Amino acid sequence: MKYLSVRSAVFLFVTVLASQSVQQVDAAMTRSSEAWGSPITYPSPGLRGAPGGSDGRVVRLFAAPRVPWGPGHRGIDIALRPGSVVRSVSRGIVSMAGPVAGANSVVIRHPDGTRSGYSFLLALLVTKGERVTKGEPLGISGGTGPGHLNPGVLHLSWRVGEEYRDPLSRLAPRAWHFAP
Template sequence: MPAQSVPAQSGPALGYIWPVQGTVVDPFRPPDNPYGPGNRGLEFATQPGSAFWAAADGVVSFAGPVGGRLHVTVSHPDGLRVSYSGVASIGVRRGERVQQRQQLGTAGDRLHVGVRRGEIYLDPAQVFGSRGSPSGQPSLGRPHLVPSSPAVYRLQLRWLHSGVGNAVL
């Protein structure tokens, strides 16, 4: 599925808001091809159990588990779908109409938010615009070192030297 870093045609005009309080720890990185590596959304570091909410009015098109993880997807009248992954609990049902700022559930320690128009992934930061959440726009986090195993360090170094990782340095 291709990804684009272009803004949605009517995203901010519809009043999309940031759907969670948290720090962006992995920004949108569109893959080179449909099956390539990248990040097709934004990864937020969140406080476990904290709320996440609908970015705009819409209808819940999916709410449930996929591959052992919980997900919620909301379809919006302008054709965009916003998906929330890494969810700790779900507070809505498929087919339910939701209003902007309505709580959809709670987050774990990481919440991934993706935006699609059809099968094209869009950069959520451009869709949500600069309006920010009720408490302000999330910030891009600064990397910090934490103790880890040698295998994890090797993986991190490979990522940093891949040409993609230099965006966070």
């Protein structure tokens, strides 16, 4: 019977391990590229603009910071009528529900390990540890957060590890309207 040299055995082991890691990364990328549902409800399919009752325009786009703690806008802002229901974009577990810097917020950890955040909520409808489904109500839009914001703005963010990414790239295609 022939035996492998130690060097050949180590090489084979590392090759198999690397192959499995690549397959796991590919699977994670596939899972994380699934489109999210809308965080807001559309009152009528005939309405342009959008959900929750207001126009649903994206009034502020994502702007990645140049350095981790530098200035930037780590999500998008969507105009909503105050009192609109804000919904989970995908299934997951509530990892945080409460105030952050004066704004009521909810963070959902999704099965792919990413997190979606929802801020400037008037009321929270979930608590930490709850399992939520795609489209499940998380809170009511309203007037918490920095004073310069319209009381009906939803701030939606997306984190992969510790890096914020543009949530528009995850939302299901639709006629999003952008403020001039």
